[in-house]
Amino acid sequence: MEEPPLREEEEGEEEEEEDAERDEAGPEGALGKSPFRLTAEDVYDISYVMGRELMALGSDPRVTQLQFKIVRVLEMLEALVSEGNLAVEELRMERDSLRKEVEGLRRVGPPDSAGGEVNLGPDKVVVDLTDPNRPRFTLQELRDVLQERNRLKSQLLVAQEELQCYKSGLFPLPREGPRGRREKDALLARASNASSSKEEKTIIKKLYNYSNKKHT
Amino acid sequence: MRSSLTPLGPPVSRDRVIASFPKWYTPEACLQLKEHFHGHVSAACQRRNTGTVGLRLSKVVVVGDLYVGKTSLIYRFCKNVFDRDYKATIGVDFEIERFEIAGIPYSLQIWDTAGQEKFKCIASAYYRGAQGPVIITAFDLTDVQTLEHTRQWLQDALRENEANSCFIFLVGTKKDLLSGAACEQAEAEAVHMANQMQAEYWSVSAKTGENVKAFFSRVAALAFEQSVLQDLERRNSAQLQVGDGDLIRMEGSPPKSQDSKQPSSLGCC
Ligand SMILES: Nc1nc2c(ncn2[C@@H]2O[C@H](COP(=O)(O)OP(=O)(O)OP(=O)(O)O)[C@@H](O)[C@H]2O)c(=O)[nH]1
Ligand SMILES: [Mg+2]
Numbered sequence: 455m456e457e458p459p460l461r462e463e464e465e466g467e468e469e470e471e472e473d474a475e476r477d478e479a480g481p482e483g484a485l486g487k488s489p490f491r492l493t494a495e496d497v498y499d500i501s502y503v504m505g506r507e508l509m510a511l512g513s514d515p516r517v518t519q520l521q522f523k524i525v526r527v528l529e530m531l532e533a534l535v536s537e538g539n540l541a542v543e544e545l546r547m548e549r550d551s552l553r554k555e556v557e558g559l560r561r562v563g564p565p566d567s568a569g570g571e572v573n574l575g576p577d578k579v580v581v582d583l584t585d586p587n588r589p590r591f592t593l594q595e596l597r598d599v600l601q602e603r604n605r606l607k608s609q610l611l612v613a614q615e616e617l618q619c620y621k622s623g624l625f626p627l628p629r630e631g632p633r634g635r636r637e638k639d640a641l642l643a644r645a646s647n648a649s650s651s652k653e654e655k656t657i658i659k660k661l662y663n664y665s666n667k668k669h670t
Numbered sequence: 671m672r673s674s675l676t677p678l679g680p681p682v683s684r685d686r687v688i689a690s691f692p693k694w695y696t697p698e699a700c701l702q703l704k705e706h707f708h709g710h711v712s713a714a715c716q717r718r719n720t721g722t723v724g725l726r727l728s729k730v731v732v733v734g735d736l737y738v739g740k741t742s743l744i745y746r747f748c749k750n751v752f753d754r755d756y757k758a759t760i761g762v763d764f765e766i767e768r769f770e771i772a773g774i775p776y777s778l779q780i781w782d783t784a785g786q787e788k789f790k791c792i793a794s795a796y797y798r799g800a801q802g803p804v805i806i807t808a809f810d811l812t813d814v815q816t817l818e819h820t821r822q823w824l825q826d827a828l829r830e831n832e833a834n835s836c837f838i839f840l841v842g843t844k845k846d847l848l849s850g851a852a853c854e855q856a857e858a859e860a861v862h863m864a865n866q867m868q869a870e871y872w873s874v875s876a877k878t879g880e881n882v883k884a885f886f887s888r889v890a891a892l893a894f895e896q897s898v899l900q901d902l903e904r905r906n907s908a909q910l911q912v913g914d915g916d917l918i919r920m921e922g923s924p925p926k927s928q929d930s931k932q933p934s935s936l937g938c939c
Contacts, residue, residue: 593791593792596760596761596792597761597792597795600760600761600762600792604762604764607764611766615680618680619680621680622680622681624680624681
């Protein structure tokens with residue numbers, strides 16, 4: 455394992471960027487690091503340490519066999535760490551360039567359409583979906599509601615007028631004997647010229663029927 | 671008894687009874703100068719020979735800028751209340767007011783339209799009247815711009831109707847806010863506008879109630895008189911001709927018999 459001297463030169467160049475962790479702990483420190491923060495240099499440190507210890511075990515052929523496997527594992531680790539760090543670096547660059555792009559767009563956007571609004575064509579408005587008072591009903595819905603309101607109001611007027619008729623004694627109450635009732639009904643029937651006036655007693659009722667025909 | 675004269679509904683309240691012809695507000699801008707009901711109309715009323723007029727619901731449409739006080743004016747007349755707070759009318763609203771004019775029951779349906787621009791397309795659908803509605807264009811006496819705008823409001827309302835079939839009124843509101851020279855000045859401008867519009871001019875205050883009842887009585891009487899005259903004319907020119915759809919018809923009752931028999935049945939008392 456001849457890497458160690460090489461490694462030491464590289465480390466000198468990158469010193470400012472790397473954490474102080476390794477300086478304090480020396481080559482052995484790399485083994486105590488979080489696997490997600492491992493760099494290629496750490497892998498070299500580890501192989502230096504392990505190479506030294508393997509050497510100390512002497513030239514037993516079993517040790518030599520193990521040494522090949524260990525080197526292979528360390529190579530794999532190195533590849534994974536390098537690849538991972540490369541990917542992180544790429545993502546970091548992409549993030550930075552997107553950030554710049556967003557900032558640029560933000561700076562350019564406002565003059566185009568005042569108030570930071572999205573630039574729309576004429577006769578368009580922006581609706582804030584979080585505003586509880588935002589417009590959300592259609593004209594037709596409002597028309598329908600108004601028509602329904604008018605219809606109900608007409609019915610209320612009819613009911614009120616009928617009630618008034620009963621109160622003022624103009625319409626006989628049910629308990630008022632069959633004869634009196636028939637006479638008054640007949641009068642109403644003649645006056646309104648309806649074959650049966652039972653349902654058509656008040657003027658507003660007729661007016662209502664009329665206006666209803668017109669507006670619905 | 672009053673109620674015996676109006677067998678078709680409850681008695682009309684005392685202040686809705688119009689016995690003599692209501693007067694104009696100013697002779698400089700009025701639709702009619704005469705002081706009595708038309709002779710034919712009086713005679714027809716006396717004989718209870720007013721056809722289907724008593725069954726008719728005559729339409730009144732009130733238009734004008736937002737905030738000029740249309741709703742307030744109508745509420746003062748129909749409910750005798752005044753609210754200092756502004757609540758914009760949504761689209762349209764209406765009130766029905768029953769009168770007894772020269773002994774004949776007569777009803778107005780008063781349509782209160784919204785002044786806000788965004789409601790115009792909804793409100794304008796209600797401008798049309800079967801036989802020429804009364805059009806009331808309202809403006810705020812303290813805001814000359816609203817007077818300028820009445821021209822456009824009238825134009826929009828007339829577009830939906832036959833111009834010469836309508837009675838047009840120009841009403842200056844909030845009279846209580848003006849007095850003396852300022853009031854005279856505003857009224858002079860309004861009278862000028864009214865003459866251009868061929869409208870009758872009135873100054874009113876919904877807050878104090880000044881002229882409100884007199885104004886609507888005038889509206890009702892003119893509309894009533896026209897209805898009776900039209901009815902007489904129609905019956906004279908084409909006897910027993912079917913009405914043009916502005917009558918209230920009962921289901922199953924032939925319209926012809928309405929024209930011919932209604933008068934006598936109304937005179938039952
Ligand atoms: N001082 C005074 N204020 C009035 C008078 N009439 C109306 N107002 C006030 O004017 C404001 C508008 O009145 P509204 O009757 O709601 O106006 P509008 O014409 O119906 O308005 P829209 O429904 O939006 O078309 C309210 O605050 C009223 O209190 C009046 O005669 N005198
Ligand atoms: Mg209103």
